[in-house]
Amino acid sequence: MSQRPIRALGLMSGGLDSTLAASILQRLGVEVLGLHFSTGFCVADRHRIMGNANNRNKPYRNDALHAGGQLQIPVEIIDIKDDYLQQVVLNPKHGYGSGMNPCIDCRIFMLKRAKVMLEEGGYDFIFTGEVLGQRPMSQRRPSMQAIEQETELEGLLLRPLSAKLLSPTIAEQKDWVRRDDLYAISGRSRHEQMRLADEFGLVDYPQPAGGCCFLPDENFARKLRDLLIDRGNVVDPDDMMLLKVGRHFRLGDGVKIIVGRHEAENDFLERFRVGRGAVWVEEFSSPLTLIEGAPSAEQLELACKITARYCAGRAENEVPVHWRLDDHAGRLLVEPVREDGFLDEIRI
Amino acid sequence: MLRHAPYRRKARFRRQVNGSATDDQLRSLIEVAEVAVDARGTFCPEPVIRVQEAARAMCIGQTAMLLADDAGVELDLPAWCMSTGNEYLGLVREDTFLRVFIRRS
Numbered sequence: 001m002s003q004r005p006i007r008a009l010g011l012m013s014g015g016l017d018s019t020l021a022a023s024i025l026q027r028l029g030v031e032v033l034g035l036h037f038s039t040g041f042c043v044a045d046r047h048r049i050m051g052n053a054n055n056r057n058k059p060y061r062n063d064a065l066h067a068g069g070q071l072q073i074p075v076e077i078i079d080i081k082d083d084y085l086q087q088v089v090l091n092p093k094h095g096y097g098s099g100m101n102p103c104i105d106c107r108i109f110m111l112k113r114a115k116v117m118l119e120e121g122g123y124d125f126i127f128t129g130e131v132l133g134q135r136p137m138s139q140r141r142p143s144m145q146a147i148e149q150e151t152e153l154e155g156l157l158l159r160p161l162s163a164k165l166l167s168p169t170i171a172e173q174k175d176w177v178r179r180d181d182l183y184a185i186s187g188r189s190r191h192e193q194m195r196l197a198d199e200f201g202l203v204d205y206p207q208p209a210g211g212c213c214f215l216p217d218e219n220f221a222r223k224l225r226d227l228l229i230d231r232g233n234v235v236d237p238d239d240m241m242l243l244k245v246g247r248h249f250r251l252g253d254g255v256k257i258i259v260g261r262h263e264a265e266n267d268f269l270e271r272f273r274v275g276r277g278a279v280w281v282e283e284f285s286s287p288l289t290l291i292e293g294a295p296s297a298e299q300l301e302l303a304c305k306i307t308a309r310y311c312a313g314r315a316e317n318e319v320p321v322h323w324r325l326d327d328h329a330g331r332l333l334v335e336p337v338r339e340d341g342f343l344d345e346i347r348i
Numbered sequence: 349m350l351r352h353a354p355y356r357r358k359a360r361f362r363r364q365v366n367g368s369a370t371d372d373q374l375r376s377l378i379e380v381a382e383v384a385v386d387a388r389g390t391f392c393p394e395p396v397i398r399v400q401e402a403a404r405a406m407c408i409g410q411t412a413m414l415l416a417d418d419a420g421v422e423l424d425l426p427a428w429c430m431s432t433g434n435e436y437l438g439l440v441r442e443d444t445f446l447r448v449f450i451r452r453s
Contacts, residue, residue, distance in 0.1 A: 034431075036393075038393050038397070045391070045392060045393070048391070048392045048418070048420040049391045049392070049418075059418075059419035059420045059422055059423060060420060060423075061420065061423035061424060061427065062392060062393055062396065062420065062423075062424045062427065065393075065396065065424050065427035065428050065431060066423070066427045068427065068428070068430070068431030068432075069426070069427035069428070069429075069430035069431045070430075071431075072430060072431065072433075073431060074431050074432045074433070075428070075431045075432075076400065077393045077396055077397050077400060078397075079393075079394070079397055271389070
């Protein structure tokens, strides 16, 4: 009678570490299912939405799916945007890192989801590509232990890249995987991972340590903080999408504008026009500006002046700018904003 | 012991990206695909999530047609098929969107 294969669930971002972790277990005969959680804050998602600025015909790929394709392991994409925003980003129990990054809560949230799937799907353990000491918040030994405790995954969470530096898990104790076949990688350097990738024949992987989340990003965090203060924490995933693109200017309480920086951003903003005001210049190459909130006449004029500032006719004395707010539309002849200092003051 | 057989993967992956059906076969599938998934107006990874959901309800051998205007599906669907063992048949470019075909395996 043949023995049931050992089955493991893994958190897969598609980065080098999680791909290697999956590859290691696959080589040890473990049946692997990758879970890719779509949080709405992935930098790669933004790149894909914007397209390749140098070549619009060459789109960006989803790294987790690509890794699954390369390794021929199934990868399931799970949309957690709404719950993630409300439960993790807006109300982190363990606080934020340098930006708005609730890394410990993020890990806990994803691992709890994975644990449900582990129990429902009859899997044997969970693995991640975490490396001891690689990240200052969630990948320190005390944090890793706290995460295991809070998710009630003690002994069930294997980190193949650093396993030899951590307590043996059930998978090692039961000899599902031999501890000797696992690794003792620690720290921020990716040299050992790159050497392993070479050894495993993984030649096409994303830039190691590229950073895959918007939340630690200083600029993104500033815009998010501004939005949360302005809206009193009442935001939705569409608001998060819009934080990833354009120049943001706060014109007053409850009123801000988003100015597209290039054609791809204009195309993106175009999809969010419903329910928002819009400003653009037809006579010159121009950004599309979205208005959030209900602007006063002065604020609308300022939005037109800022849009004119970023259009190809910015050197003109006056630029005709078109606007639309709900069912009202019009055209204003305005002088483009000249003072960079003023723009810096209202830029978020 | 670790086993070493990685290089085959990449070559197979490249073949899969091209799709297994001819343009004529794909055109004829437009009318007869058993399942249609419309993901126009959504961004990656939403189109793949919708295909993933649809595939769960499909029988082996059935064909699904994904309509999407997110260019990323061109790379993501072949990768998804490769990872899940489904068959990537190919895509047809319309003026403003793509029709991508897969077969449940």
